[in-house]
Amino acid sequence: MSNHSESEKSLRRLILDSARKVVVEEGYAALTMRRLAKMIGYSATSIYLHFESKDALLHALIEEGMDLLHARLTEAVARAESDADAVRMVCREYVDFGLDNPEYYEVMFMLHPQRMERFPAGKYRRARRNLDVIGQAIRSASGSDGDADGPSLVKASAVWAQLHGAISLVIAQRVDASLDRDEFFNRIIDGTLSGLKLNAEAEAQR
Amino acid sequence: MSNHSESEKSLRRLILDSARKVVVEEGYAALTMRRLAKMIGYSATSIYLHFESKDALLHALIEEGMDLLHARLTEAVARAESDADAVRMVCREYVDFGLDNPEYYEVMFMLHPQRMERFPAGKYRRARRNLDVIGQAIRSASGSDGDADGPSLVKASAVWAQLHGAISLVIAQRVDASLDRDEFFNRIIDGTLSGLKLNAEAEAQR
DNA sequence: GCACTTAGTTAACGCTGTTAAGTATAAGAA
DNA sequence: TTCTTATACTTAACAGCGTTAACTAAGTGC
Numbered sequence: 526m527s528n529h530s531e532s533e534k535s536l537r538r539l540i541l542d543s544a545r546k547v548v549v550e551e552g553y554a555a556l557t558m559r560r561l562a563k564m565i566g567y568s569a570t571s572i573y574l575h576f577e578s579k580d581a582l583l584h585a586l587i588e589e590g591m592d593l594l595h596a597r598l599t600e601a602v603a604r605a606e607s608d609a610d611a612v613r614m615v616c617r618e619y620v621d622f623g624l625d626n627p628e629y630y631e632v633m634f635m636l637h638p639q640r641m642e643r644f645p646a647g648k649y650r651r652a653r654r655n656l657d658v659i660g661q662a663i664r665s666a667s668g669s670d671g672d673a674d675g676p677s678l679v680k681a682s683a684v685w686a687q688l689h690g691a692i693s694l695v696i697a698q699r700v701d702a703s704l705d706r707d708e709f710f711n712r713i714i715d716g717t718l719s720g721l722k723l724n725a726e727a728e729a730q731r
Numbered sequence: 732m733s734n735h736s737e738s739e740k741s742l743r744r745l746i747l748d749s750a751r752k753v754v755v756e757e758g759y760a761a762l763t764m765r766r767l768a769k770m771i772g773y774s775a776t777s778i779y780l781h782f783e784s785k786d787a788l789l790h791a792l793i794e795e796g797m798d799l800l801h802a803r804l805t806e807a808v809a810r811a812e813s814d815a816d817a818v819r820m821v822c823r824e825y826v827d828f829g830l831d832n833p834e835y836y837e838v839m840f841m842l843h844p845q846r847m848e849r850f851p852a853g854k855y856r857r858a859r860r861n862l863d864v865i866g867q868a869i870r871s872a873s874g875s876d877g878d879a880d881g882p883s884l885v886k887a888s889a890v891w892a893q894l895h896g897a898i899s900l901v902i903a904q905r906v907d908a909s910l911d912r913d914e915f916f917n918r919i920i921d922g923t924l925s926g927l928k929l930n931a932e933a934e935a936q937r
Numbered sequence: 938g939c940a941c942t943t944a945g946t947t948a949a950c951g952c953t954g955t956t957a958a959g960t961a962t963a964a965g966a967a
Numbered sequence: 968t969t970c971t972t973a974t975a976c977t978t979a980a981c982a983g984c985g986t987t988a989a990c991t992a993a994g995t996g997c
Binding site: 717 | 862882889893894903906914915923
């Protein structure tokens, strides 16, 4: 049997937890199978008993991150005091998630794993759930007309994309060092919200 | 002397052109020193006579891309018929550049090269030039008040970030396949522009 | 003719992800 | 109890990676 003396929980979990630790603390580049093996006290090939490839391991990590993000987004919606407020809250929370967990965020949204074309469908569903939280918040805030003003998938994707752009550039240290980040993100969120034209009085145009 | 029979132009140029070809046609992952060497008919180590490292080669590629982008952005501004139009044109052009050259765009803005912290200052300057084109367009369109409504660096960065988010997600194939991309990008650009609140009466758009 | 520079080479180091084959150990069947 | 099979894991190796050290051949200046 296993009885590698230390394994109360499954090796799969041990691998995942160690991998997450490496990624979170030292970034994706530091994650190698041999190093991971040394950490968990098994040979590198043992990892392949639980994950088809390094990418598969990464995908599992992404799924965990998606769940974590989902929890934070839904909590943010729950905390909101109005439908309109919920959209702002969910945007703010998304940004904060990215800034709080840059390495996680990088793996989840910025990495370009080799085999991503043949990505397990389940992961897409998990990522989709997060987009749906945004979409639902927008729909609630838009009032009863529902999808009158264009399909909400486009709206939600646009909101997501705009927030993602700001987060990913900051994480990759591509923005000017002298940039005031609070002002930057406030502007991004305000701009994103104003692009939605939610409240009626702001609908002077269109 | 060199006289590797084929070299009219310098080996440095040959390396750069071949590297760009690989990246553009098959993506960054396909670019390896040994493969590049085989392409140009020299040994892999010869590349190190002209570039300090693979990252340095990549940086040179990024600079070329930045110049190309700069040319397109300034041309777009020149084509515009009004200051307000110029902002929209430059946004459109930026998006088109990304969609026209996804592999190039990936190397330029989505990759996270190892040694990027110690990036040659010249590259930053080249990247900054492109941000300045956006910033200048915004400033011109904002009228004479100049920087009254917040520093233009934040404004330009925000515009850039929002466009970048949309482009990078599409390139990484992270957006829903059923998404109408034209509608998506139109919404991104409109949202970005409305976030600038340039002049209220001219915003009778869309 | 000798030193020096230039442009290129080969061989190797220490990594990487991954696979094939082998080894104990436990469980189930005869 | 013995035979068989499955489980959990290992070692050794493959092919490839970026990079370096050491070398060679050819041209240049004195």
